[in-house]
Amino acid sequence: MSEVGLAGSSGPFAGKVAIVTGSESGIGRETARLLCESGAAVVLNGRNAERLAQTRAALEAAGHAVASCVADVTDYAACEQLVSTAIDAFGWLDILVTNASISQRAYFADMQPAVFRQVMDSNVYGSVFPLKAALPHLIKSKGSVTFISSISALNGMPSGSAYCAGKAAVANLAHTLRLELAETGVHFGVVHIGFTQNDPEKRVLAANGQPVSIAHRPPRWQKSQAEVASIIVRHIQRRRQRTVISALGQLIVLVHTYFPRLGDWVVRTTMRRMRHFYE
Structure with a gap:
């Protein structure tokens, strides 16, 4: 696909080229789909070649301009190849969404150091390397540039130490980059996602590094992947600095800012009474 191939696109992102990391499935896939529907050409990314090919085929069948690159975003050379895929396929790059990451379901005292590092690497270097x-x-x-963070980065969450630390790191990275690169005109934003419906096969890491299912989340607290993707795309279009998704996320911001002791009391209480919520 060349510049000519993008000329016929329409929508708020017409003529734009985007990379969405971790877009073979889940929120990343739906964000890529919505960007395509809004006129963008999108480079898909993931580590699972089969699943990535299925997502690409579905978007191509819908008439969208897409390319794909199997790449581990914690590998800088692989990220260079990912960016090269965008330039070779479409000629330029306008949007980067760093969505790929690994989460956990493990208490800090139980975690093997290598597992903590794996989660941190996916969330920190998995954003830094594609951006670089x-x-x-x-x-x-x-x-x-939009970094996908989490509401758990706003105040921490038991059984999520490495994940929370990594997501908080990219939020602070975005702030620093706004200061350092203010004269470039590049937009740096962060979206703090809340509880979201997941693909049935999604797994997180246990303390020993084994994949396990995600901790229980009441369905009424969850947004659909399409709803979250819509908020992310609107955030990009408006070039917002920060978007906090869900009423729960907004409540966390309020309590953490003005009533931090109350916030900690609520978390400790739920740990005692709703332990399955974290485990």
Whole structure:
């Protein structure tokens, strides 16, 4: 696909080229789909070649302009290849969404150090490396970067130490980059997602590194992947600095800012009375 191939696109992102990491499934897939439906050409990414190919085929069948790259975003050379895929396929790059990450379901005292590092690497370097590779192109286009964080980064969450730390790190990274690169015109934003419906096969890491299912979340607290993707895409379009998804997320911000002791009391109480919520 060349610049000519993008000329016929329509929508708020017409003529734009986006990379969405971790877009073979889940929120990343739905974000990529909505960007396509809004006129963008999208480079899909993931580590599972079969699942990535299925997602690409579905979007191509719907008439969208897509490319794909199997890449582990914690590997800088792989991220360079990911960015090269976008440039080779579409000619330039306007949008980067760093969505790929690994989560956990394990208390800090039980975690093997290598597992803690694996979760941290996926959340920190999994955002830093794609951005580092893409930055020259984004500066040229005065483009947009959106880091996908979590409401658990706003105040921490038991059984999520490495995940919370990593997600908080990228939020602070975005703030620093806004200061350092203010003159470039590049947008740096963060979306703190809340509890979201997951694909049935989604797994997180236990303390020993084994994949396990996600901790119980009441369905009434969860947004659909399409709802979350819609909020992410609107955030990109408006070039917002921070978006906190869900009423729970907004409540966490309020309590953490003005009533931090109350917030900690609520968490400790739920740990005693609703332990399955974390485990």
